[in-house]
Amino acid sequence: EIVLTQSPGTLSFSPGERATLSCRASQSVSGNYLAWYQQKPGQAPRLLIYGASSRATGIPDRISGSGSGTDFTLTISRLEPEDSAVYFCQQYAGSPYNFGQGTKLEIK
Amino acid sequence: QLQLQESGPGLVKPSETLSLTCTVSGDSIDSRSYYWAWVRQRPGTGLEYIGSILYSGSTYYNPSLKSRVTISIDTSNNHFSLKLSSVTAADTAIYFCARHGVARGVHFDYWGQGTLVTVSS
Numbered sequence: 001e002i003v004l005t006q007s008p009g010t011l012s013f014s015p016g017e018r019a020t021l022s023c024r025a026s027q028s029v030s031g032n033y034l035a036w037y038q039q040k041p042g043q044a045p046r047l048l049i050y051g052a053s054s055r056a057t058g059i060p061d062r063i064s065g066s067g068s069g070t071d072f073t074l075t076i077s078r079l080e081p082e083d084s085a086v087y088f089c090q091q092y093a094g095s096p097y098n099f100g101q102g103t104k105l106e107i108k
Numbered sequence: 109q110l111q112l113q114e115s116g117p118g119l120v121k122p123s124e125t126l127s128l129t130c131t132v133s134g135d136s137i138d139s140r141s142y143y144w145a146w147v148r149q150r151p152g153t154g155l156e157y158i159g160s161i162l163y164s165g166s167t168y169y170n171p172s173l174k175s176r177v178t179i180s181i182d183t184s185n186n187h188f189s190l191k192l193s194s195v196t197a198a199d200t201a202i203y204f205c206a207r208h209g210v211a212r213g214v215h216f217d218y219w220g221q222g223t224l225v226t227v228s229s
Contacts, residue, residue, distance in 0.1 A: 035215035037155075044204055044219035045155065056217060088155060092214035096170045099155040 002027055002091050004100035012106040013079050021074040021103045023089035028069045033093040036065055036074045039102075040085045048087075049074065081107050110134040112205045112220035120199075120227050126192040130205030130220055131185075138163045138183040143208050145216065146179065146190045148201040156201075160208065161188055195227045 003026040013019050023034070032052035037045035047056040049065035052072055062077040076083055084107045089100040116128035130144065137144060146158040159169035161179045169177050173192070181188040192199060202224050206216035 031213075033213050033215075037216075044206075044222055045216070046219075047215060047217050050212065050215045090155070090215065095168070096172060097157040097214045099157070101154045 001096060002029065002094060002098060004089055004091055004098055006087075006089060006100035006103045008103065009101075010104045010106065012108060015079055015081060015107055017079050018075065018077045019079060019083075019105055021076075021087050021105070023067075023072040023074070023100050025070045025072070025091060029072075029091045030093045032068050033091060034065075034067070034072050035090045035092065037088045037090065038083075038085045039088065045088060076105070079107050083107055110207070110218050112207070112218060114203060114205050114220045114223040116223060116225070118224060118226060120195055120225060121229050122196055122227055123194055126190070126195050126199060126203075126225055126227070128190045128203055128205075128223065128225070129187050130189070131187045133186070136183075137181065137186045137188065141210055143210060143214075144181065144188045145206045145208055145214075147204045147206055147216065147219075149204070149222070150198070150201040157214070158190065158192075158203075160214065162210070197227050199225070200227045201225060 005024045007022045034052045036049040039045040053065045086102045088102045111133045113131045120126045143160040145160040161167045176193045178191040202222040204222045205220040207218040208214050
């Protein structure tokens, strides 16, 4: 079973800055089958990135994903107040298709 | 625009069976390209994959829940369902239905809004 650890638990930035979120896997994620989601309070998660670096439909290019093997990164540039949310990574290389515990991003 | 909507009881007694339905609109559930899935989020914790079903009825489940989970599909009414048996307080969660592709792997591109199910006597 692949366990995903996200760090840090909480990040705080000002508008216009760049945030880097980390997701580390307990073993290699084959095929880079790693996705990122954004979840705002009271809402369902929203797919941002799949295949470690492919943007989902409608996701702006200031949001990007990178990484391979066991280390993956979500980068959000030119932060906006609307980016305040919890971000989850998820691996789908093997069952069970686990999620990370999330990183809360605060934009103040 | 594809929409998914969960429905079902918000309160279930311990040891009983949780039953939820996800109604899909804006597209046919009878597609060879997509699986239909359930994901839950327990209070204060992250997300947990439950299982998926294809139009044909082919399923796969999270091994940790497999002994208690049944997912079924009704293509004539464009909905699919979740049954989770022998529930305990640990099954209290927001339950989401979602869609993922067959070819591109198990990442979820459309989600329902979620429904809170509380297990309590």
